[in-house]
Amino acid sequence: MKINVKVNGKQYERDVEPRTLLAYFLREQLGLTGTHVGCDSSSCGVCTVVLDGDRAVKSCTMFAVQADGHEIMTVEGLAPGGALHPIQQAFWDQHGLQCGYCTPGMMMTAYALLKRQAAPTEPQIREAISGNLCRCTGYQNIVAAVAQAASQMAAPATKQAVKA
Amino acid sequence: MFPAAFEYQRARSVDEALAILAKHGADARILAGGQSLIPAMRYRLARPAVLVDINEIRDLAYLREQNGALAVGALARDALLETSPIVSRYRLVADASKVVADPVVRQSGTVVGSLCHNDPAGDWPVAAIAGGASVVVRGGKGERIVPIDEFLVDSFETIVGDGEMAIEVRFPTPPEKTAGAYYKIERKVGDFATVAAAVRVTLVADGTVKDGAVAIGAVGPKATRVTEAEKLLRGAKPSLDLLRAASDAATKLADPIADNRGSVEYKKAMAGVLVRRALAMAFERLGIGGLQ
Numbered sequence: 001m002k003i004n005v006k007v008n009g010k011q012y013e014r015d016v017e018p019r020t021l022l023a024y025f026l027r028e029q030l031g032l033t034g035t036h037v038g039c040d041s042s043s044c045g046v047c048t049v050v051l052d053g054d055r056a057v058k059s060c061t062m063f064a065v066q067a068d069g070h071e072i073m074t075v076e077g078l079a080p081g082g083a084l085h086p087i088q089q090a091f092w093d094q095h096g097l098q099c100g101y102c103t104p105g106m107m108m109t110a111y112a113l114l115k116r117q118a119a120p121t122e123p124q125i126r127e128a129i130s131g132n133l134c135r136c137t138g139y140q141n142i143v144a145a146v147a148q149a150a151s152q153m154a155a156p157a158t159k160q161a162v163k164a
Numbered sequence: 165m166f167p168a169a170f171e172y173q174r175a176r177s178v179d180e181a182l183a184i185l186a187k188h189g190a191d192a193r194i195l196a197g198g199q200s201l202i203p204a205m206r207y208r209l210a211r212p213a214v215l216v217d218i219n220e221i222r223d224l225a226y227l228r229e230q231n232g233a234l235a236v237g238a239l240a241r242d243a244l245l246e247t248s249p250i251v252s253r254y255r256l257v258a259d260a261s262k263v264v265a266d267p268v269v270r271q272s273g274t275v276v277g278s279l280c281h282n283d284p285a286g287d288w289p290v291a292a293i294a295g296g297a298s299v300v301v302r303g304g305k306g307e308r309i310v311p312i313d314e315f316l317v318d319s320f321e322t323i324v325g326d327g328e329m330a331i332e333v334r335f336p337t338p339p340e341k342t343a344g345a346y347y348k349i350e351r352k353v354g355d356f357a358t359v360a361a362a363v364r365v366t367l368v369a370d371g372t373v374k375d376g377a378v379a380i381g382a383v384g385p386k387a388t389r390v391t392e393a394e395k396l397l398r399g400a401k402p403s404l405d406l407l408r409a410a411s412d413a414a415t416k417l418a419d420p421i422a423d424n425r426g427s428v429e430y431k432k433a434m435a436g437v438l439v440r441r442a443l444a445m446a447f448e449r450l451g452i453g454g455l456q
Contacts, residue, residue: 001172018172018215021202041203043354048268056268061202065172066195066217109268130353131266 003068007032008077016064022057023047025064026074034075034104035059038133045132048105049074056112058131075104078111087111087149096145098136106132110146118154122147167205171214178224178302181216181329186304188214189326195219196238197273199265200281224331227251233334238277242270255449256344256364257335260291263346266354276330279312282386284319285356288333290381291346292316293389294362295335303328319385341367341374343449345442348381349434351425357382358425361414361438365397365446373397378410378443380435383418390414393439402447407455410443411436 004013007030014029026032026049038046042061049059050073059072078085084092087107097103106129113120113128120128125146126139134142173192175181185192193212195201196219204210218224224239227248234254236245245251245261252258264270264278264287278288279299289312291297297312301324315323315330324330338344344364348357360381366374376397378390392413400406415436422428444455 017169019167019169019205021166041206042199042265042269045266045268055271057272058268061199061269062272063172063195063198063202063215065174066198066219068174112271128267131268 001065003065005064005067005069006071008073008080014064018063018065020064021060022049022062022064022067022072023059025067026059026072029064032074032076036101036104038101038105043131043133044102044105045109045129046102046105048108048132050108050112050115054112054115056109073108073111075107078107086152087114087145090145090148090152091142094141094145094148096137096141102132102134102136106134106142110149113146114150114153119150120146125150165206165208167202168208168211170205170212172217173214174217174220176220178221178329178331181218181221182302182304182327184214184216185329186327192216194238194277194280194329196277197241198277199269199273200278200283200286204281218329229337233336236275236333236335238274238329238331240275242273242275243267245275246270254295254335254338254344255446256291256295256346256362259344259346260287260362263287263348263350269354276333279315279333280322280324280330282316282318282320282322283356284384284386285360285382286387287346287348287357287360287381289316289387290360290362290379292333292335293379293387294344294346294364294377296364296377297333297335299330300332300334301328302331307331309334313389316386338364339366341369341450343446344377345445345449347438347442347445349438356425359383359418359420359431359434359438360387361435361442363439363442363446365443365450367402367450371452372399372401374399376410376443378414378439380414380418380439383420383431383435388417390417390439392417397443402452402455404455407440407443411440414439 036046038044047059191213195215224237226237292312348360364377378393381387393410418432418435420431
């Protein structure tokens with residue numbers, strides 16, 4: 001079945017079997033391996049991508065055909081020009097990852113969260129990422145990273161001032 | 165594992181969805197949020213030959229108060245309820261909307277889909293029973309409004325017939341002096357409920373209970389109304405003894421199976437505990453504290 005889908009701003013036309021899951025379409029047909037696959041049953045959240053701008057979805061639990069006519073953003077889309085997105089920079093600054101396996105999903109969940117809620121409280125951040133499992137960090141630095149990203153994305157001017 | 169092959173059909177209106185369903189009968193399933201159906205297909209527990217995707221029927225993504233009820237369309241996702249100000253006075257519905265699966269799953273999963281899936285450990289069937297909900301079911305021959313107790317037939321089975329689809333669930337607007345609560349025990353966020361309980365009580369002016377609804381989930385083949393506890397509540401004065409008696413009725417009725425979430429004894433005991441906690445919370449929300 002032919003589908004047209006925009007991924008990270010680029011339009012793709014591909015032929016897919018209806019049963020192809022979005023995560024596998026992104027990884028195997030588009031070569032975007034930043035989206036990881038973990039539990040394969042919507043529990044762990046490593047495959048999280050953003051659908052239509054502000055909705056986080058676990059791409060192992062959505063068919064690629066459902067994305068026909070829609071827009072997907074993967075972790076690769078965070079830094080199209082190579083410069084780190086504030087969320088990526090914050091994960092770097094706060095040491096929000098160790099092995100990195102959960103990181104793309106964490107970042108995309110954080111991205112959708114900050115689109116819907118620009119200034120989340122710490123409990124809200126913890127709640128928002130509760131469907132994304134990390135087995136390394138104990139979450140503390142991930143929460144700190146999302147909080148940093150939120151404040152920098154809300155006030156880019158302040159960030160410049162701090163840097164200077 | 166990958167799902168078995170199927171034919172994908174995208175419906176752009178309810179009529180279009182019904183036409184596809186009419187053509188394929190029992191071989192077709194509706195795909196809404198997909199958060200239960202797709203995993204079930206992956207485990208090959210479900211093998212529909214045709215999937216009718218209703219995600220493009222934006223008309224069904226509504227959440228509104230009308231005709232004395234909160235009307236939740238078939239494409240209204242859990243996250244919509246979680247953040248909606250109009251849901252906040254439907255305390256039981258608001259409680260449930262915050263604990264379904266996990267926050268990412270709630271951005272896809274739908275209330276009506278959960279009812280249609282009717283998982284014995286699902287949140288919405290329990291909440292819908294205590295909330296006195298009814299479901300609007302539409303087919304080629306027209307529409308019927310089905311009370312939730314009739315709608316939920318058995319494990320993974322509802323009254324929705326071949327060629328029909330559920331298009332809306334209605335939670336009646338709580339009358340004055342009414343509150344509810346929803347509680348569940350889960351091992352971790354996103355796991356199936358170990359035990360769940362939902363209640364709703366209405367008081368009369370002198371503080372006695374006019375009416376009470378109590379339901380438990382994950383402790384039997386389907387979510388169950390605890391009729392005995394409801395009888396005890398009617399006309400009674402809120403008290404620790406009353407809560408204990410209602411709790412005992414839930415423990416007695418609970419008929420769970422032992423699994424890695426707990427033994428039969430544990431789950432039966434927790435069904436009672438959750439009913440007690442939920443009732444205490446509902447009464448507290450009505451200004452009657454000290455029952456925790």
